[in-house]
Amino acid sequence: MTSVLFICLGNICRSPMAETIFRHLVDERGLTAEFEIDSAGLIDYHEGEKADDRMRRHASMHGYHITHLSRPVEIADFARFDYIIGMDAQNMRALRAMQPAGSRAQLLEMASFLCHHESDSIPDPYYGGDKGFEHVIALLEDACAVLLDELQAT
Numbered sequence: 001m002t003s004v005l006f007i008c009l010g011n012i013c014r015s016p017m018a019e020t021i022f023r024h025l026v027d028e029r030g031l032t033a034e035f036e037i038d039s040a041g042l043i044d045y046h047e048g049e050k051a052d053d054r055m056r057r058h059a060s061m062h063g064y065h066i067t068h069l070s071r072p073v074e075i076a077d078f079a080r081f082d083y084i085i086g087m088d089a090q091n092m093r094a095l096r097a098m099q100p101a102g103s104r105a106q107l108l109e110m111a112s113f114l115c116h117h118e119s120d121s122i123p124d125p126y127y128g129g130d131k132g133f134e135h136v137i138a139l140l141e142d143a144c145a146v147l148l149d150e151l152q153a154t
């Protein structure tokens with residue numbers, strides 16, 4: 001079993017989208033039983049809420065259905081997950097600051113898995129328009145496929 005936790009700031013746009021796309025790929029490759037997949041946010045402001053309406057609308061335009069409810073990341077996640085994956089440099093700084101010494105989780109940055117796009121982050125779409133949400137989906141489809149290739153190869 002491999003466990004993967006996707007992280008963004010609010011856990012209502014990027015990380016629930018990453019979780020949904022990654023799970024779709026895992027299911028498509030017949031690996032459902034081999035993965036535990038979740039997402040969480042660095043702030044608890046949206047705790048218990050569904051993903052942002054705009055993110056869910058763009059997701060459904062691409063055939064994805066986001067069911068996740070927002071939750072904040074907790075210290076126990078660093079012992080529970082093999083991989084914790086942040087969406088931007090700010091996420092990575094916050095995760096490094098939270099991570100207990102010697103904890104199980106390996107911290108990874110999502111943009112490091114991009115192969116068809118050049119971007120050093122998965123940019124926050126919250127204050128932007130439709131283009132930002134479409135860009136997040138394109139980047140996450142690219143990075144999730146490479147991430148899964150790499151995890152299957154290990």
Ligand code: 4NP
Nearest residue numbers: 008009010011012013014126
């Ligand atoms: P996310 O987007 O980190 O991709 O879920 C955001 C959602 C909410 C806020 C910021 C970013 N916020 O400030 O409430």
